[in-house]
Amino acid sequence: MDKKAPVRATFADSRVFMKHAGMNLTQLLDRRDKSLGAGAELFYSDPIELVRGEGAHLFDRTGRRYVDFYNNVPAVGHGNARVADAISLQQRTLNVHSRYVHESVIVYAERLAALHDPAIESIVFSCSGTEANEVAIQMARIATGKRGIVCSDAAYHGNSELVGRLTNVGRGQPESADVHAFPFPDSYRPIVSGLSEEELADEYLARIGDAIARFEASGVGFAGMLVCSIFANEGLPDLPAGFMKRAADLVRQAGGLMIADEVQAGFGRTGHWWGYQATGFTPDIVVMGKPMGNGVPISGTGASHAIVDGFRARVDHFNTTASTPLQAAAGIAVLDELEEKRLLESARELGQMLKDGVARIAAGNTRLGDVRGHGLFVVADVVTDKENRTPDPALAAAISERLKNLGFLTATAGAYKNLVKIRPPLVVQREDIDGFLATFEAVMVEVDAAC
């Protein structure tokens, strides 16, 4: 490919860019309801149409620019040329299933394993985080001969029937015979107040122990604990010191496997390669996804030779469009970008700058009760008042909407849906963060003034 060719010059000719035929956004939304189903998830009460992206910037049809402070999938940048070139070249050369040998798939798996804790030796590729979590649970069950999976009570790991049974267990969804939940380790709204950090850790660990014990009592038995390494869906709680290491020890002492869901936490987001390095534990099984292919569907489940070989021996597992040269091309390009552009370092440095800035704004504001996060993943906890710490999801949504109207994309998240989730692509620049902080501060001043 001629790298100097003006790629965007041919947009108008491309079949991928359809003409609107004069349709406005309202008409497009109506067509969307009809073609994808009414209720297909959409951000913002006043949604936006995006047509182009570059680095951390996104553009709508009118050319209006938004700075992306939400998306973790295009971690190495919207429109990343290395990824686009790699998949183009590979798709044009060969993209076929994995029952023929293809070296780049092997090299990619080797590179991923080498980036992990030594316990992770082999990778089973899939297409989505859901699929990779399915594989992880199947691996844990085969390795232990037991079925019980422990998860947090504000988790989300995917949308299949099995993995979906781990969503918000006890908060909207009942436990099932082989899925038990423990209250996520919430330091800002702890289950018992007035405890020291160590006592609080003991309290949450006891709840994990309870969930495990109930599997032993019911005869289901305990296969493992599956948690996001940084409890992203729960709201990035500040964990008591040593909590995750003690939790992993507890799981292993009970004969289970520790499964780290790195779908949100992995690939440099926290300033470390993996979330479990940020929260200080070692997993037996890791689940990777989202930023892995910068938008190309790839996911993976990693574990020891013993666990993976045992899984392959028992399950005739095959995934047609996983472990393909296309996935390897995209995945390798992402790893190269992360390394060559030193994006982990950037996540640490700019992440600290972002978190400090948000914390400074929160300190001077009545409605931001807490600021938490790791690397370039920060949340601001929106409350009705700082003393009672009552979550205010409606205000969080209003803040996110206002930020969008001012050109900065965020969303809401967390167990109480009251967090402003601030998570730019890792290629975000210092001036973008300056711009975001200035705008966020202005919005929060408006909020305070309106109260």
Add this chain to the structure above:
Amino acid sequence: MDKKAPVRATFADSRVFMKHAGMNLTQLLDRRDKSLGAGAELFYSDPIELVRGEGAHLFDRTGRRYVDFYNNVPAVGHGNARVADAISLQQRTLNVHSRYVHESVIVYAERLAALHDPAIESIVFSCSGTEANEVAIQMARIATGKRGIVCSDAAYHGNSELVGRLTNVGRGQPESADVHAFPFPDSYRPIVSGLSEEELADEYLARIGDAIARFEASGVGFAGMLVCSIFANEGLPDLPAGFMKRAADLVRQAGGLMIADEVQAGFGRTGHWWGYQATGFTPDIVVMGKPMGNGVPISGTGASHAIVDGFRARVDHFNTTASTPLQAAAGIAVLDELEEKRLLESARELGQMLKDGVARIAAGNTRLGDVRGHGLFVVADVVTDKENRTPDPALAAAISERLKNLGFLTATAGAYKNLVKIRPPLVVQREDIDGFLATFEAVMVEVDAAC
């Protein structure tokens, strides 16, 4: 992109093409076992490494050419330039999740729905066939308020826990409370011998009725029947006249939904757009995958507005790398190729030529008991002797291995693993088929001589 640029000229520079560092295939297979897990599926007792593809042709590292008579995913051709250009352009422009509006995703869903029976109005996109079948089962359960799924006893619909419970039920896997199987409608080895075609249809329909009735008796209730529209995994049986229409009627009379798995049958493979058109019925829910993105992971589940909207209202369904501009770009490029290159017509004409040729070879051979198929999907049923019709899976594997050694890629399949599966990309040329038939005939002469 400069379409005239010599794309392959830059291969040596590309990061996607790693050097072997002098490693031979044995060493590569050892690395594969270690990095992907020992037992990761591999074709042929003497496996092959592929590095390049063009149309229906594949090439190994030494430049040796294989003619592809197996792969249905790259239906519009290995190395298809339109697909490669579309995904490159889209990935370089914008590839982001579906909670922002993107027109091409809507246009793609509209085009797919328009290609289907009018009952199919909206599409929910996923990344794999497994995921799309998960969605289909969830849709059927929500629409009916019941849980029981009927499948064939030699089916494969995917690898998640739920969908995996439909694999070979009664042939290696027991039924579960909410998954019941009926014997697939096998006309070559019927469950009752000596019946007329109509009596045989009655017999198989009665077995479907039994499976449904057992759900009613157990209180689980009947949600729907999920079958491949052409029973591909079962072995492409010749169905009794009117069988599928009567089966669909039976399902609906019992209050269930008819789910057509088109993952193998769809997108022109049979010479029709959809397998259900080849076998004569109309589905309530369709499941699409494999050739949909020519190797880019895409799948979809289509149904009426009522079914899809009902699903979306009940399940907060979201799939991060599905419904993306990248999927739409690849999917639209595939539809354009199928239409502009008249590949359905080709599947009908060349498919007939292929099937006739294989049937002619079988007629003169003692070990090919039956030839079945639709369009460019043909199977030869390998037997120990034509009278007893005893399946010979070892000979089928040996034939496929021999064909591979002679430069033609096939594989084995079917309920008894004794079928030579002959399924070239839809871009296969007449001379490829001539070449295949000559080689297949020579191999079968060898087989007969050796007996």
